[in-house]
Amino acid sequence: MKPERTKSTIDIISLLTMAAGLFGMVFCFPFLWSALLEDLVGAGFSFVGGAILFGSGLISLTMNNKK
Numbered sequence: 001m002k003p004e005r006t007k008s009t010i011d012i013i014s015l016l017t018m019a020a021g022l023f024g025m026v027f028c029f030p031f032l033w034s035a036l037l038e039d040l041v042g043a044g045f046s047f048v049g050g051a052i053l054f055g056s057g058l059i060s061l062t063m064n065n066k067k
Contacts, residue, residue, distance in 0.1 A: 007064060014061035021053030 024046055031043035 010064045011061060014057045017057030018054050021050040021057060024050030024053065
């Protein structure tokens with residue numbers, strides 16, 4: 001694979017990972033305000049997972065675009 005094609009592929013994958021993490025955090029955000037412990041635990045794990053996805057996508061995008 002050409003380096004330019006590989007770079008753009010990694011950029012797209014990083015952006016998709018960030019979008020998935022953001023969607024996961026936004027989707028479970030309303031459940032964080034619930035009074036039920038089950039909702040809080042389920043939403044908390046999903047929110048942390050989304051934050052990890054978003055952060056890892058941001059880090060890979062940053063490292064791929066260094067000059």
